[in-house]
Structures are given as structure tokens and as C-alpha cells.
Amino acid sequence: MMNAGCSHFLTRRSALATLVSTAFLASGRGSQAAPTPQPGAVRFGYDDVVTQARLLGERPFDPGGLTIPPELSKLTYDSYREIRFRREKALWQESGSDFRLHPFHLGFLHNKPVQLHVVKNGNAIPIPFTTGLFEYGKVPVPKQLSPSLGFAGFAVTTTLNNPKVQDEVISFLGASYFRLIGRGHRYGLSARSLAIDVGGKQPEEFPFFRALWLEEPGADSLDLVIYALLDSPSVTGAFRYVVSPGRKTSTTVTATILPRVEIPRIGIAPLTSMFLAGEGDLGHRTDFRPEVHDSDGLLMQTGSGDWIWRPIRNPGSLRISSFGDRDPRGFGLMQRDREYGHYQDLEAHYHARPGYWVEPIGEWGEGRVDLIEIPTNNEAFDNIVACWTPAQPLEIGKASEFTYRIAALSTTNDLHPMAQVRNSFSGWDSREPDADGMGKQRFIIDFADGDLGYFLNDPKRVEIVASATAGSITNTIIDANPAAKGFRVILDATLPVGQTADLRAHLKARNRILSETWTQSWSVPSPAVRGAPDHVVTRD
Structure with a gap:
């Protein structure tokens, strides 16, 4: 049985698969054979998730089924860290694939259950919860938890850095967040599937996943395919992620978004x-x-x-x-x-x-x-x-589709051949207005790489192109920077009190652009509005 709020939208294939789901995890490896679809049968795929998202969006948002047992919600940061998935129970160990699936336990801040499924031979098979999948350390093992409880999310490991070692390559945990890493990386920033009202006048809304499906990879699979059903008071959505591990791990995302209301x-x-x-x-x-x-x-x-x-x-x-x-x-x-x-x-x-x-x-x-x-x-x-x-704003009730690729990179040098901004500093800062009501600030930018090493032989050929949307740039200086194989640019700017400006600068030699464009906003707030938000709008 599935979580309230999305059980109405299960396919009959998923319902039938529930009958074999307990055997599917009996060994922790998912090695048992799943039912094989009959000839001509439709295999579970992205269109099924889109259909579920569309049907879900036709109903009012239902928060039912989004609570977890008290003994899990009361877990602290330290006690939650005691609970770990047993790596020997990872799914797909006998599939011949390099991928392994590791579900996350619910608890602490991770209090919205998500139903996990493995798509095997075209069937979407729910993964039942059992405490036998986890080590609890100093935390008492919870009792009488339902197999339909769900999970907080999952991580997938593969031979990312060493052909003999399993390392995490992607994880889904919390709301619609996911993180991916390439070779040699440590987890840092996060990607989200959707954001609503970030920086808006009202509190931010966090869409979340009700269900996630992972296609079981085969022995020759280079990519991993994941589907997700997203829900929130304002929107529903279906997502497809194709994960390609490697030195630059990438994920190709297809997002079908169906707003319930207008979202500015x-x-x-x-x-x-x-x-x-x-x-x-x-x-x-x-x-x-x-x-x-x-x-x-x-x-x-x-x-x-x-x-x-x-x-x-x-x-x-x-x-x-x-x-x-x-x-x-x-x-x-x-x-x-x-x-x-x-x-x-x-x-x-x-x-x-x-x-x-x-x-x-x-x-x-x-x-x-x-x-x-x-x-x-x-x-x-x-x-x-x-x-x-x-x-x-996206049209209410109408499916809007966006497709994009996210790549985890160690360097931006391969993205374009021009010189890049290596450092950016603020020099003296006089935001307190002078007698003429003007604030002053110095900006220092180091440009490096690209073809700048060539122009160090004749630095006079390099020019600064600088502009400001408000106030003025009163002085520019450019110095050769052999240590960085580039050039240092200094900009002195003034701005009237109460205004915000967008500054830009790049290097050129005659009509040839040598660098990317550095841009920075700054403001000289009036004493009465200090601490108020800055909002800079630019047009390219």
C-alpha cells in the first residue's frame, strides 16, 4: 500500500508488483525475478509519472500521509546520524551492474515519506521498509513500523573513482533536492527540481517528492534512469533524470510542471x-x-x-x-x-x-x-x-516542459577559451555619502588565462571596457600581472545615496574581446533604509 495522497494514481502494474515486493528485498539484493510483462504490455515509464502528476494536480493539495511516527520525528541530529544503511543490503548487487542503491531512513528533519520503487522488467515494484536494512547504533530499534512507511530518499553508489570501490555519485534527500558529484569531488552545493518564491515577499514554498522510481540497471548500463512525482500546494510535476557518472558526472533532466495556481x-x-x-x-x-x-x-x-x-x-x-x-x-x-x-x-x-x-x-x-x-x-x-x-507565469493546469543538463565540474576552463575572473576584491569603501551626496568604492579584479599570457609581451594593447548603470566610473587602472599570467583591473566608482548600480568590466585588444565580463552590484543606502533588500535588474 502506498502513501495517502498518491495511492489513487498507482498503475495496476505497480499494484500487482506489491505482491512480490517483500520477496524482492528478502535478501537485500533484489535478485529474485520480477514478473515479465506479457507481449504488447506497456512498460512503466515517464509518461506514467506525467499522468500521475496530471491527475494529482486536478485534486486539491492533500497533506495526508506526510507525517512519520513520533519516535522518528523526535530524533536529534546526533541520534539520526547513528542510523546507517547496511551497505551489504544494497540493491542490484547481483545485477552485474556497477550501480548500487542505498535508501535513507526517515527521521529528524527528513520527515516527509517518499515511496521508492525499482522498475524491473517493465514493472514498478515498491520497496517495502524494514528495520533490517539499517544499523541503529545507540538508537533503540523502532518497533511495529509499517512496510509502507517509505524512506527519506536514497543514494546511489558506483565505481566513480576506482573500478574496485563503490562511491556515492548522486543522492536524493529532502524536499526536491538532489546532489551529484564527479571524480575527485566532495559533496557541496545542491540542485533542486523546483523552487517557489525564493526571495519573494511571502515564505518560500518547498515542493517535495511523493514517489521515486529507479530503473534497475543492467550489466552494460552506463547511465542510471530515475523518475520522480513532485507535489506541493501550488504545483505538481513529473521529472526524469538520466545520470551519467564520470570525471564530469552529468544529469539530464526532463521536467513537466503543472501549476495548481499562478506562481509569480x-x-x-x-x-x-x-x-x-x-x-x-x-x-x-x-x-x-x-x-x-x-x-x-x-x-x-x-x-x-x-x-x-x-x-x-x-x-x-x-x-x-x-x-x-x-x-x-x-x-x-x-x-x-x-x-x-x-x-x-x-x-x-x-x-x-x-x-x-x-x-x-x-x-x-x-x-x-x-x-x-x-x-x-x-x-x-x-x-x-x-x-x-x-x-x-506558467499557465495554470497546463503542462510546461523544460529539459536541461547539469554537469558537476572542477573547472570552468573548458567552457570557453577567454580569460576568466580569478579574484575579485573591494578596496576602500566610503558608502557614507560625501558633501555632494555621493558614495565611493574601489573594485579590484584579476583576469587570468585565455590568451592574456600572449599580451603580457605588449601590455599596452590591452584595454578596459567598463560601465555602470547608475553613478559613474571615475577612474580605471590596468596593470600586468605576470604571476597570474594575466592583468589586474582597478575601478573607482561613485554612486548617489539611495541608489543601486550594476558595474561591468571586460578586457579587449582592438576589436577582439579577451575576457569574460565581470559584473558586480553595489548600493549606497539611505540611512533610513539601511538593511533593506537590494534588487538589481540587468538586461543582456
Whole structure:
């Protein structure tokens, strides 16, 4: 039996499969043969999930079945960490595949049950819960938990870094979050399947998964296919994820979204990260570590082909930057700084955190890339979000489909051949207005790589192209930087009190563009509105 709220939408194939699901997990390996569909029978697939999402969306949101037993909800952070899946019980061990499936236990903050299924020989077979799948450490083993309880999510391991060793490659845990890593990576930022009202005037809504299906991989499977049924008060949805592990692990996502109501701020392909302190935020350091962040910048390729780099900051107040575009070619939250010495963290390994690059497939039309930066003084909380927001709200009850690819990257050097922003600093800062009501600030940008090493032989050929949407740039300086095989740019800007500006700068030699475009917003708030949100809107 399934969770209330989605049991109405099970296919008959899934209902029949329940009869064999207990035997399916008896050995913890899923080695028993599942029923073979009769000739001409329809195999479970993405269209089935879309149908469930459509039927679910035709009914009012039902929160039934979204609670867990008290003994699980009362688990603390430390007690929940005591509960671990028994790796010897991992599914698919006898399938001949390199993939292994490890469900997560419910409890603590993970209090919304999700029903897991394995699609075997075309049949969607529910995975029943049993305490025998887990080690409980110092936590008493719960009693009388139903096989239909569900799970918090799952992780999949494979031979990612060593042909003889199983390492996690992707996990789904919490709301609609998932994380993927490539070779040599440590988990850092997260991807989400959908975001609603991030940075809006009302509390953010978190869509969640009611059910997840994984196609059992075969001995020759290079990819892993996952389906998901999403629900929330405002929207339902169906998702398909095709995971391709490797040095640059990627996931191709197909999303079918069906709004129940009009959603003014809906985030497509949202990414969530953490930024506490970086080279430009020394005032946010809380201990000996020079930098603390999962990502250090937002990279974008616009529909017209321009490359833009926006350094991430830990702002003094909520900051929303919107980059208008049509049919974007890509965007992502990246961890460009890979030097261990810049972090000095032996546990978190921030230098090994991946960046996520989102590449839209097909035309996404008019919209904007939103970057939301939320103040924080704790590295335990994600405070950075980037997503695509369509210009017009999605039509109520109508299926809107978006397809894109997310890749986990160690470097952005392979994305384009131009020079990149390596560092970004703030120099002197005089936001308190002078006698003329103007604030002043200096910005310092290091450009490196690309073809800049060639131009170090004749630095005078390199020029700065700088602009500001408000105020003015009063002075520019460019210096050769042989140590970085590039150039250092200094911008002095002024801005009237109460205004916010978007600054941009790139390098060129005659008519040849040499670098991506650095961009940064800054403001000189009036004393009466200090701490109010900044919202910068730009158009590319």
C-alpha cells in the first residue's frame, strides 16, 4: 500500500508488483525475478509519472500521509546520524551492474515519506521498509513500523573513482533536492527540481517528492534512469533524470510542471549553495580559515553568446540580482578557487567542492537568471540560490516542459577559451555619502588565462571596457600581472545615496574581446533604509 495522497494514481502494474515486493528485498539484493510483462504490455515509464502528476494536480493539495511516527520525528541530529544503511543490503548487487542503491531512513528533519520503487522488467515494484536494512547504533530499534512507511530518499553508489570501490555519485534527500558529484569531488552545493518564491515577499514554498522510481540497471548500463512525482500546494510535476557518472558526472533532466495556481516566482533548474566568506569578504571570517564557501561565483552564457561572471558575496541584507535574457545557453554556481591553502579546512575540503553548470536543451524563451544572496553568519545554512525564472507565469493546469543538463565540474576552463575572473576584491569603501551626496568604492579584479599570457609581451594593447548603470566610473587602472599570467583591473566608482548600480568590466585588444565580463552590484543606502533588500535588474 502506498502513501495517502498518491495511492489513487498507482498503475495496476505497480499494484500487482506489491505482491512480490517483500520477496524482492528478502535478501537485500533484489535478485529474485520480477514478473515479465506479457507481449504488447506497456512498460512503466515517464509518461506514467506525467499522468500521475496530471491527475494529482486536478485534486486539491492533500497533506495526508506526510507525517512519520513520533519516535522518528523526535530524533536529534546526533541520534539520526547513528542510523546507517547496511551497505551489504544494497540493491542490484547481483545485477552485474556497477550501480548500487542505498535508501535513507526517515527521521529528524527528513520527515516527509517518499515511496521508492525499482522498475524491473517493465514493472514498478515498491520497496517495502524494514528495520533490517539499517544499523541503529545507540538508537533503540523502532518497533511495529509499517512496510509502507517509505524512506527519506536514497543514494546511489558506483565505481566513480576506482573500478574496485563503490562511491556515492548522486543522492536524493529532502524536499526536491538532489546532489551529484564527479571524480575527485566532495559533496557541496545542491540542485533542486523546483523552487517557489525564493526571495519573494511571502515564505518560500518547498515542493517535495511523493514517489521515486529507479530503473534497475543492467550489466552494460552506463547511465542510471530515475523518475520522480513532485507535489506541493501550488504545483505538481513529473521529472526524469538520466545520470551519467564520470570525471564530469552529468544529469539530464526532463521536467513537466503543472501549476495548481499562478506562481509569480517559480525557479527552473534551481541551484542552492553556501557562501560565508571569500577573498572579498574578509569581514565575515569567523575563525582561522581564510575562505568558507561551496561556490564563489555565478557564471552565465547568455542567449547572444556573452560570458558573464558575477562573484558571490555574503551581503549585509537580502540581495536579488536578475539578469534578463532570452533562450540562455547556460548558467551555474561554480567553485573556481581550487587551492587548499585558500581554505585551510582539513574536514570540509571546500577546494574539492564541485560547481554545477546548467545547460538548457531547447528554447526557454524570455526570462531571467535570478541570483539570491541571503545574509548568514553560519556555514551550516545554504544562503545562495540561482535559477531561471520565466518572464510570464506558467499557465495554470497546463503542462510546461523544460529539459536541461547539469554537469558537476572542477573547472570552468573548458567552457570557453577567454580569460576568466580569478579574484575579485573591494578596496576602500566610503558608502557614507560625501558633501555632494555621493558614495565611493574601489573594485579590484584579476583576469587570468585565455590568451592574456600572449599580451603580457605588449601590455599596452590591452584595454578596459567598463560601465555602470547608475553613478559613474571615475577612474580605471590596468596593470600586468605576470604571476597570474594575466592583468589586474582597478575601478573607482561613485554612486548617489539611495541608489543601486550594476558595474561591468571586460578586457579587449582592438576589436577582439579577451575576457569574460565581470559584473558586480553595489548600493549606497539611505540611512533610513539601511538593511533593506537590494534588487538589481540587468538586461543582456
